[in-house]
Amino acid sequence: AAGVIQSPRHLIKEKRETATLKCYPIPRHDTVYWYQQGPGQDPQFLISFYEKMQSDKGSIPDRFSAQQFSDYHSELNMSSLELGDSALYFCASSSYGQVYEQYFGPGTRLTVT
Amino acid sequence: RKEVEQDPGPFNVPEGATVAFNCTYSNSASQSFFWYRQDCRKEPKLLMSVYSSGNEDGRFTAQLNRASQYISLLIRDSKLSDSATYLCVVGGGGATNKLIFGTGTLLAVQP
Numbered sequence: 001a002a003g004v005i006q007s008p009r010h011l012i013k014e015k016r017e018t019a020t021l022k023c024y025p026i027p028r029h030d031t032v033y034w035y036q037q038g039p040g041q042d043p044q045f046l047i048s049f050y051e052k053m054q055s056d057k058g059s060i061p062d063r064f065s066a067q068q069f070s071d072y073h074s075e076l077n078m079s080s081l082e083l084g085d086s087a088l089y090f091c092a093s094s095s096y097g098q099v100y101e102q103y104f105g106p107g108t109r110l111t112v113t
Numbered sequence: 114r115k116e117v118e119q120d121p122g123p124f125n126v127p128e129g130a131t132v133a134f135n136c137t138y139s140n141s142a143s144q145s146f147f148w149y150r151q152d153c154r155k156e157p158k159l160l161m162s163v164y165s166s167g168n169e170d171g172r173f174t175a176q177l178n179r180a181s182q183y184i185s186l187l188i189r190d191s192k193l194s195d196s197a198t199y200l201c202v203v204g205g206g207g208a209t210n211k212l213i214f215g216t217g218t219l220l221a222v223q224p
Contacts, residue, residue, distance in 0.1 A: 042214035100145035104156040
């Protein structure tokens, strides 16, 4: 079965640079969520979108923004990167009919140097 | 205090053992409950949703007690491939669909 696709899988950036992470949800899933998992920590919710509209917002820094496009894929834009932004970034998707069951992509490992 | 609390472990058990994980959550408005499994440096994978009536999937049994705000997972006849971190996850409180993760319990099944 098709899963959530994330790209790139690994990204190395320097401080103050920008990064764009992409997420392609499972086909026919209309809701996308972004989570950040720091080393040795549990995933923390950042932001979510339903039908291209922001549906919820968590502990996302103002330096980050995200959107969902007409084909339901989503992008997380990160600017003025800091060392503390180094983490695994997971995208998850769900279907409105099973709104609480979220399926995660393989993640993007971001390293800021 | 974290919204979802778990014993971090590690739990070291021999193959074939039965192991139980417990979890408590603080938001009584939570509407959905899950166990996810996460292997090192990989994504969380949905193991099972948890319902008040309890549910079973092969060697795995999950229970939810809403009154006590307590969730459990039982693994019977544990196998080497069960070694992973088990995450208790709660979601859907209020108007949000976001998931709140526990810190996870590390399980190591020994041959």
